[in-house]
Amino acid sequence: MKSQYPEIQGGGSLILAWQIRNKHVLVIGGGEVAAGRIVNVLNADAKVTVVSPRSGLNDEVAYRVDQKQVELRDRKFEPSDLEGVDMVLCAVDDPEASTQIYKLCKEKRIAANIADVPPECDFYFGSVHRDGPLQIMVSTNGNGPKLANIVRRQIADTLPHNIGAAVQRVGILRKKLRKVAPAIEEGPKRMQWMSKVCEQWTLDELCEMTEEDMEELLGFYKPGTVPSLDAVRLGEADGAYDGPFLI
Known part of the structure; x- marks a missing residue:
């Protein structure tokens, strides 16, 4: 008999959106792989320190250093570099040194990624498509x-051209809604109402939604209705709530 619950498929990774804003990330190495890792963590607003002799930096990493986007320690790695670090990204062509760095990270309970050595990685980097606030990651678990x-590019090619802008507008509306209905107990209703907006409005309509449209639309949150964009702009939607918001 087939179970009503999802079948467990072992061997996967727990894919999360790791918030590392203002966290201290240590990148060991200054080559092409390190350059890619640096872009990933800078896009997540991390504070980045690179440990590598300047002579070993490729052009892109040298550019990040010169632009003061990252801090450079112009020498080889030392164990003291791990002090105060939240994440380590190791990208050096020395398997023995990489293993020693990973062991030190484990002792200090610092999450680490050793490039091209899956068994010595607490997490993997996937292939990411980025469109404004929208991020889609594809992982093959190493x-x-x-x-x-290749899979990421195929997925990206099927996405609407305006999906990123639509996500951004929905995010703004969601923040406004939290101000209108801040109470914790309103959480389920907020989620249900936002789901209705996303389901009933097209991506084009979400992109076109102005600040004025949002303010008008929020008037329909209390009765739980979602009028069309045209109705919002014409002020003819049924269920509008004209009184003050007393949540």
Whole structure:
């Protein structure tokens, strides 16, 4: 008899959106792989320190240093570099040194990624598509990074051109809604109402939604209705709530 619950498929990773804003990330190495890692963590607003002799930096990493986007320690790695670090990204062509760095990270309980050595990684980097606030990651759990890149491009090619802008407008509306209905007990209703907006409005309509449209639309939150964009702009939608918000 088939179970009504999802079947467990072992061997996967827990894919999360890791918030590392203002966290201290240590990148060991200054080559092409390090350059890619640096872009990833800078996009997440991390504070980045690179440990590598300046002579070993490729052009892109050198640019990040010169632009003061990252701090450079112009020398080889030392254990003291791990003090105060939240994450370590190791990208050096020295397997023995990489293993020693990973062991030190484990002792200090610092999450680490050792490039191209899956068994010595607490997490993997996937292939990411970015469109404004929208991020889509494809991971092969270390089996085939190039294949992940191919799958990511195929997925990106199927997305509407305006999906990123639509996500951004929905985010603004959601923040406004939290101000209108801040109470914790309103959480389920907020989620249900926002779901209705996303389901009933097209991506084009979400992109076109102005600040004025949002303010008008929020008037329909209390009765729990979602009028069309045209109705919002014409002020003809049924169920409008004209009184003060007393949540």
